Amino acid sequence: MTIKIFVPIDSTALSLGANEVAVAISKEAQAKKLDIQIIRNSSRGLFWLETLVELETPQGRIGFGPINPSDVKSLFDADFINGGEHPLALGLVSEIDWLKKQERLTFARMGITEPTNIDQYMAHDGFQGLKNALNLKPEAIVETVTASGLRGRGGAAFPTGIKWKTVLDTQATQKYIVCNADEGDSGTYSDRMIMEGDPFVLIEGMIIAGLAVGATQGYIYLRSEYPHALKTLNEAIHQATKIDYLGEDILKSGKSFHLEVRRAAGAYICGEETSLLESLEGKRGLVRFKPPLPAIEGLFGKPTVVNNVVSLATVPIILAKGAKYYQDFGMGKSRGTLPIQLAGNLKRTGLVEKAFGITLRELLYDFGGGSLSGKPIKAVQVGGPLGAYLPESQFDTPLDYEKFSEIFAVLGHGGIVAFDETVNMAKMARYAFNFCAIESCGKCTPCRIGSTRGIEVIDHIMQGHDVNKHIALVRDLADTMLNGSLCALGGMTPFPVLSALNHFSKDFGVDAIDSKA
């Protein structure tokens, strides 16, 4: 009987040598004349265990990890296929505590299926949401998404259903669904995992969105830093088109939806929805004034839904299992689950999908296992480069949009980057201004000029020149950027800057600072 061995094809696994591991397994098996089949599955998101090799057994899939190419020979020498003991054996993968404690809704298939195998997608509940949606009126689809409480997972947390309602209610000859796959926030990779690992769930979500608002054309605006996602998405679109899930007359419903991937070109600002639309139109990614909202005048001036990858990929399970099922997870006004991405200086990094309400401390220590370096965690940046830095005293904050907002922080796209005590927070504040200066589209003055002035003022502080005077200047500048910028890039750069200043004043050369952020 052929033995099935799984080696992930996700780019983080590849970055640690998964292809070399697969080649080594194949060679060893040939040498030992073993009948094996290597399956390139998506990653479970247990990146601290990559390359995570899995072996199919009658009891379930047994894991081995982290496996380097040089470990493969020892696996075969230990006869791992027949239950031989090996120090890197992890037991049943589904029983690994780190995975078992999660609530995987959007990421339900992650690590289990082959990314571009549409039959496997269907065998694991794929397209159930679409089939339900095809039997519903557009208003009813929108109502289901609204009732689920789903809010935009890109970072702005705007209720998805309300955005869709606006597009549905706007009359036009052409409407568009645009997927924002310009995942530029440092510390985040959940969009990449979906596009590389379960592309059909995104495609299904986009078709449902099209049915809901009456849009027949979709675009995935994909960042150029994700070449593997590009290949996977294009292959998945090809597969779905071949069997009439995409194109004209979807499943003989009379409805049509066409989908195309467009590559971005390395501009962080194009993650901002109006800048993204300019870029899709073939222009410089300059932020547009709002109103008009993209839902009314978006791509090529037509009503457009712009949603993040995770938002769209969550729609299928809501349509498959109902609004209430999804709504029952979470806390307060933050309903459902958040795919949290653990990054930076942590022992056990990877994707943790949990209902809202889990605390930062649980994520950093129970899941993350504390710092990788073994030194105390000093600061944690949540929500990408425009997110606040949180000190230890705020680690008990539950993950909830409103609770984070109360402490002048954001959840953003769910990325969590931990730093140990060696970090200098004045340097990180300087970096935040510098990043803003590099990525500013240049349309508004507070962002274009303010970011560069910010670098200069922080330099004065770091050199000890007239520190108190310059700190007052930074606060004044932050106030201007916060209130006067056209979009979140200039408007939120003060989050990392001021949080660093307020919580880690010693790094700025002063003992205590009256925080009035």
Add this chain to the structure above:
Amino acid sequence: MPGALLPLLHAIQDDIGYVPELAYSLIAKALSLSVAEVHGVVTFYHHFRTHQPGRHILQVCRAESCQALGSDALEIHIKNKLGIEFHETTPDGAFTLEPIYCLGNCACSPSVMINEEVYGRVDNKKIDQLISDLKNAS
């Protein structure tokens, strides 16, 4: 094709490694744009190059997660090793060095991308090996 400019620029760069200024007027004509508009778009996006790069493109992530695990020191090491700064090419034409802001590999920082392949948990030893492998291959 609506919004054809970016796909066209990508196709050119994929093919020859950069978008030469000589091509601006041709592109402008084909898409009914002005040369200034084409120039504006090419120069707005970090991804597009206007000069021939080296045979290998080495991009070092400078974002927060990588900084948390020592990418600043790695960046200095690479610059010293190749003897060039960001946006420069080694005199033998082998390497072009570029900064990049997040490769989505933040669970295994620090990361670099070489010729569109990502490498994670990169330290000085690993990058030295990668660079010497590429030198030997070319």
